[in-house]
Amino acid sequence: MAINVQSQPKLQDRQAVINDFAFSVATKNGSGSQTSNNVLVKSLFQMGIPVSGKNLFPSNIKGLPTWYTIRASKDGYTARKAITEIVVAYNNDTAPEDVSNLPVGGVCVTTDKIARVIKQRDDISYYEIPVAKLMKQTEVPSAFRKLVENMTYVGAVARLFSIPLETIYDVLLANFKGREKPAKMNFDVIQLAYDWTAENIEKTDPYRFEAMDGTTGKIMMTGNDAGALGSIFGGVNVVAWYPITPSTSFVDGIISFRHLRQNEKKENTVAIVQAEDELAAAGIVVGAGWAGSRSLTSTSGPGISLMAEFAGLAYFAEIPSVFWNITRMGPSTGLPTRTSQGDLLFTHFLGHGDSRQICLLPGNLQEAFEFGWKSFDIAEALQTPVFVVSDLDLGMNNWLSDPFEYPDQPIERGKVLDAESLQAFIDEHGKWGRYLDVDGDGIPYRTVPGTDHAFSAYFARGTGHNDMAVYSERSDDWIDNMNRLSLKMESARKMLPQPIVDDAAVADIGIISFGTNDDAIREARAWLSNDGIETDYLRVRALPLSDTVGEFIAGHKSVFIIENNFDGQLNQLIHMESTSDITHLRALKLGDGLPMTPSWIYENIREQEG
């Protein structure tokens, strides 16, 4: 198709800001803006500009305000910025506040209608798009008109900040899976707005994009998709789930990648069951793990609450199973569409009585993929549930990453006995008991149903049992069993993914964090370093904590525990586990529902260390 590209607008005298600014797109939920925003982010990605897109959306189907922040960073920093230089103000309800949040010299792209009520600042640039007038000129069928209206800002933004229309068209086509009709319908609106902007608007701001080489060989994906893909490569067999934000797209990801594991007759090696609630989902996962398959569920806080009962059973009956907690803001229903790291302690100690769950804490796309497959190996090696505690920010937003590495270890099923190895076990040890610890690591040998051997059967239960899996209320049996489970957790400490430590600078200040704060921390450390404040950094990747954490704390004069929850839960956990002096620990805890910004970290550390 023909694409009309106008000559570039004349730059103002102010020094150009290229590929290093953020904008925020304010729209109403359900207005079709998701496609528009995706097209913008993916176009910048195609231009080779490191970029991230974060959706700050309401718990609502239609009407409530939603913001999408897009950050371009030539230096590769993709954390959310506290202040965006540009706002696309397409929601009349929030426009006044959106405009007042702009910094001096900022830019407001808005509709002519909204502009009438918000033009109260003279230190920013306004660009008004006559949306209603433009839409009248299109040939878009009236049924679709409202949905493609947002494409007008894509056209205006493309013109104002220099995104090539060819790139946008390619991204649109990919977005519609190669179907030209919807792509063209949307593109026509973009072209119209682009042309109108070229003819009618004089650019008065310094911001623009320029193609660069910052994304070659990189991928863009959501963490939920990455985790789902990892699970497919980890051999998941049974997926049971109940829809809940922000974990639903995790299962959507498994559905979309399931074909990678189908045979030539298109038959499945992954069963996917939408259960009646999270409780049943957990039960299906535990039943499937007991019967020898690899099973997972994906949920968030309210679902985790319901799964507590099965989590405790699986811990105590020692059944491998994988639970993804795509954390959203609690307590209670909380902020269903906002991110949080507030389930750390709840998930780690999920279950009544003395139970403790393995947690893996992915901090980026690659780890979401890696923990996707590795979680099954860990669950089967340790014969226990594994909780992958991700969050909404990683799960639902588009992240930039190096491509994933193929698993570097073969699939490991752990200590599971078939008929032959069971006989060998009995020959060697005189007998086999489901909870008999012959290796001294707290990890027994298991059999699965269907094993054709006279002594393979055992009775799994959440009630007290001895090492032969026989019901027992004896105190000594109970204590022996709990001691073995503790030993197993100690074995786990060494087997789990170890912290990532950047301790080269030999600084006095240490930073400890986990999960998706990573991007913001990396950037804040660079800023601090510019100010002459050097820091070391340890990122926890699994619970129970590695011994490395204690060594890192002992090696620094002051240590900041940075986390995105209100109570400072990692800090509490470290205090709970620490045996030495840790009075030099300082909790930097946030929990405002948004992805952490580098400026918040920078300012807090400056204030205390400056």
Next chain:
Amino acid sequence: MPPRTNHLGLSRNQYKGRPSTLCPGCGHDSISNQIISVAYEMGIEQHKFIKVSGIGCSSKTPAYFLGGSHGFNALHGRMPSVVTGALLANKDLECVAVSGDGDSGSIGMGQFKHVIRRNVPFVYIIENNGVYGLTKGQFSATADEGQFLKYYGTNDMPPIDLALEAVIAGATFVARSFSGDAKQVQALLQAAIRHHGTAVLDIISPCVTFNNAETSTKSYPYGRDHEIPLHEIQILAPDYVDAKEEIEIGDYEAGDIIDVEMHDGSFVRLKKLDNDHDPRNRRMAMEVLERSMREQIFMTGLLYYEEPRPTLADTEQLVDTPLAQLDANSLRPSPQALDQVMGSLMAS
């Protein structure tokens, strides 16, 4: 004299589990005994069976039968989800699951309905005594309205009929029996094991400690005096067709016999007694159940049967090999497959 053995060369004792810890005379022990007898008579291979339960007196019983089968005493009311997972993991397994009226009628009503809806193929036994035993005698949701119990007085709530709920949920095999009627329980168990879908057996199983007064419809005396079997039930093995003519029909007219063909080629032969019930008629099944609930008539037998619809594993279009037995090659796509996905996500 050596003990009698079945075609696998196993004695009946070899189908037993550990000694029961239930009250002497408990109806549940009688059901466990029928399971043992049926498994022995059918000559089932125990390693191909699993036994799963919820929580409660009834749910303790899987420990007392089929010692050679893997068992799972799960959570209160959550047996159906565990069975669902296990049978997805290994669709070649067969399952006998035990629940109670508290388990299925109250805390686990959701799972009871949904496992039927998904048609997970297993035998779902409800050992129904109208009372909570382990917590010492509270009414369950299947207790009759107006019934009196020592500590909790008169029951003000109408009962839930779990057989009726099963039919409504779409179960393809629904039966009611009485644990005091060993012959019928055995016949229904055999049919249920041969069925290819969720088979619900609501067995009235008296609690001798908390709910065995004559006035209770869940008691031994009441059951013995009031049970009205719908049919006389006979299970005819798959090879019976050749010998069809030789089967003793006795006093029955041809129209009084219903032969229900099962998935494995065997037949359940129902000889009509006093009622005209045809279990292949869903409307009739619901009417019988409604009437028996309204008028407190204790009708037992095969209440409803239909040609099985696809099981969950069929719906999921799973590969032939049980998922739990797939080799590593089937569990992990190739490096090229990952490269391809990565390529599709890269900037072009």
